[in-house]
Amino acid sequence: MATSMQTSWVDFFKDVDVIIDVRSPHEFAHDHIPGAINLPVLYDDQHAQIGTMYKQESPFSAKRLGAAWVSENISQHLHGHFQDKGKNYRPGVYCWRGGQRSGAMATILSAVGWKTKTLAGGYKMYRQHVVDALYHKPLSQMFIRVDGNTGTGKTSLLQMLAKNGEFVVDLEAIAHHRGSVLGGLGQKSQPSQKWFESQIYVHLQKSDGPIWIEAESLKIGKLRLPPKLWEAMCDAPIVMLESDSTRRVRHLSTIYDVDGLDAGEICEKLEFLRPLRGHEVVTYWQNLARAQNWSALIESLLAQHYDPSYRRSRQANVAAGATFNILDSSGSVDVELVDKLLTETRLKLGSHC
Structure with a gap:
């Protein structure tokens, strides 16, 4: 079993074959790391429903349903995008802030045998670099x-x-x-x-x-x-x-x-x-x-x-x-x-x- 490694912004792009954004299609369309592909672990309606359930019902119920959907969606990606990838495939994965969504995908990919990276801080970390470069620093x-x-x-x-x-x-x-x-x-x-x-x-x-x-x-x-x-x-x-x-x-x-x-x-x-x-x-x-x-x-x-x-x-x-x-x-x-x-x-x- 290969390992999953959370890396900094500087190291995330080194020695990877693809950058995978696992956020919902709506989040991806609004903005993403240029060159990334979108393999959602939760789709738009699922992501919205989980968020509502987390606030209005209970975190436990939301996580239980979310885990089921995430598992189903990752399974679909394994039968789709990952179907023809060899053992030396090296994916880099990120989500909104480097938490459960990218962690779930990375855990499965690592269990398959692929050396997988996740981005510490996720998209929010990337966005901060963009803001620093274009808004704060000459x-x-x-x-x-x-x-x-x-x-x-x-x-x-x-x-x-x-x-x-x-x-x-x-x-x-x-x-x-x-x-x-x-x-x-x-x-x-x-x-x-x-x-x-x-x-x-x-x-x-x-x-x-x-x-x-x-x-x-x-x-x-x-x-x-x-x-x-x-x-x-x-x-x-x-x-x-x-x-x-x-x-x-x-x-x-x-x-x-x-x-x-x-x-x-x-x-x-x-x-x-x-x-x-x-x-x-x-x-x-x-x-x-x-x-x-x-x-x-x-x-x-x-x-x-x-x-x-x-x-x-x-x-x-x-x-x-x-x-x-x-x-x-x-x-x-x-x-x-x-x-x-x-x-x-x-x-x-x-x-x-």
Whole structure:
């Protein structure tokens, strides 16, 4: 029989083949250690019923029923996920605070013969590390902030840099939102604030060089940037992108895949701008959307909404960085222009890059 060992945060990830979160699916969906898989020992309804029984009936009755359900669920996992695992399989298991749920799974897995670790403090310990890193301690990583008007290719630049091996944190991809009134178009539902922060945290841990990141407002959709990340971004050197209106319109038409846009959805979202831009302007935009005159709509939104908003929010930083155009005449990102940007940025920042 192999042993089950409770380990600290530092040692938990060493010499394991998989991280298993045994909490309920709802808890897992809200936030978890990135890369973990979910093998619940209690499912959502079971977890809720046990909690109610513990408070309203008795701890003994709750534990007795809970033990039965936990045993049944672990049995199912043994016939499922663990069915083809060899004797050298090394799982790491955690629950809410490193208590009975992870202990039950670890006991059975160890009895089978697998060397099993549990995380002391469980998810709560992990979450504390995330909070310390993003809320309390200054970030040690160096950032390069990509700034510029809407449609100048900031997100496309980050994607190209990532493919070329640069360290990139794409906040809009993590947030499932492009950071504007129309930023949710074509996106999945936004994650929880905690899962958003977990993904930022793990991205930061992977970097050993400068991190390219897009300039954002403090909020991306419903999500807020963690304070220490926001501070680091504000202090970061800036690479400024610029381009003419025609290229920006063409670039945005491609990014938003205008042929697949829903005019009704766009009109609904444009309603939020009525108090800011006035009835006449918003009605004009909605009429362009209904007519599917996407180029005219994008051009007008840039001129009458996005560019004025950008000037107000970024005025203090406009002259702070080198300026580049990376779009060709069709609105596509030009590889040679990106190479030039990267070379000049490295020369300017010197040993930091």
